[in-house]
Amino acid sequence: MKVLISVDMEGISGVVHPVETNPERYDYERGRRLMTAEANAVIAGVLDAEPDATVWVADAHGPFKNILPEELDRRARLVRGKPRPLGMLGGLDEQTDAVLFVGYHARAASGPAVLAHTMSDAILDVRVWSRSLGEIGMNAALAGHFGVPVVLLSGDDVACGELRDLVPSAVTVPVKQALGQAAAVALHPEEARERLRPAAADAVRRHAEIVPFVVGGPVDVEVDLYSPVTVDLAMLVPGVSRAGGGRTVAFTVADFGEVYRLVQLLVQLGTIKPG
Template sequence: MKTLISVDMEGISGIVHPTETHPDRHDYERGRALMTAEANAVVAGVLDADPAAEVRVADAHGPYRNLLPEQLDRRARLVRGKPRPLGMLAGLDEHTDAVLLIGYHVRAGGGPGVMAHTMNGEILDVRVAGRSLGEIGLNAAMAGHLGVPVVLLSGDDAACAELADLVPLAATVAVKEALGMAAAVMPHPEETRGRLRRAAAEAVARYEDVPPLVLTGPLDVEVDLAGPHAVDLATLVPGVSRARGARTVAFTAQDYAAAYRLILLLAQLATIKPG
């Protein structure tokens, strides 16, 4: 078996505030330790189910350099750094059997959810074939394009509900109950890690029962951007045009992989500020 564990940070147990997720903030090192410990619990669960499994762990938060390599389970291979193909799903290919999304958060406009956003805070919404998708849906559909199911997600209760709506047969572990953007009720992190280990083992054992999320092309895509400067930059990309209102750009992709790549590019363009 070959698995990819994509690990974000906002949905990790114990984390509720940007000071715990940003490299320039005082609580970041503590957040990194919590993130790494939770990733290790999931690696252990996958290997409980299949000791011979090939396990890749993609660091999928911010700079993609958050997990502590020297503390990660040595049986896993770490995918680290950016830019890179497939972004949060780097390491995924058509030979992968299952994807596990750990520490994920609800999309912008969803929730209430802890640190709800889509990709980088500069994107207000992404609609693919009329359906609003955040990082959970965008990544699940990219895995599905390659025929790979998302079998497990962990995060707050809103994030779990978001995946359940898209992939009803996938397993979820709510590691905290969101009270708002920066507040939640949660169990002790060690209790959460035990639950994650058991859930990961159960999820990968039944991966063949979970259908991939497949969005067939051609696909009409709309992206709402926070800044008008980002809209100006986006329309420099061939095939991208202004749509309704002052914040929205649109394009048509022949398949989901092309849509995903262009959405990643627009997210990066949106971080460029006027000179």
């Protein structure tokens, strides 16, 4: 059995502010340690349920090099660094049996939710067949593209609800209750880890009962972008056109794998400033 654990940082217990998630800010090292420890709790739970499982851990926050390799459970393989083809789900393939989301956050504009956003500050919204999807929905649909179910999510209560709307039978572990964009009532980190381990074991044991979230093709997509300059750059991409107001682009592609790649490209275009 192969299991992929995708680990973000904003949804980790105790994390509520960008100073804890940004490598250039003073409290980032604490965020990294908390992130690594929650990943270890989930690895342990997976292996409690399936001792012979192959466990891959995808570092899925920001630069994709946050988890401390020397502190990660040595039984897991770490997917680290960027750019990489499947982004936050680096390591996913047709041989994967289950995906677990750890430390995930809600989509942009879904507040009150801790550090809510979608992929980056460059993107305001992604709508697939008019349904708004954040990172939870995007990554669940990418897993579904490979026929793989998302069996667990941890994060704040809003993020947990977001996955349950897409995958009702998935296991969710709320490690904090959101009070706003940068405020929450959080479990003690050790309590969060004690809840995550048995939840991960339960989720993996039930993976065959959980239906993947599949978005069939062809797929119509609209993306609202923060900067009009990014819209201008997006017009250089074949198949992308303007839609609606001055900040929206649209495209139709064959399957969700292509959706994911194009949205990743739009995120990168959002980092380019006018010359």
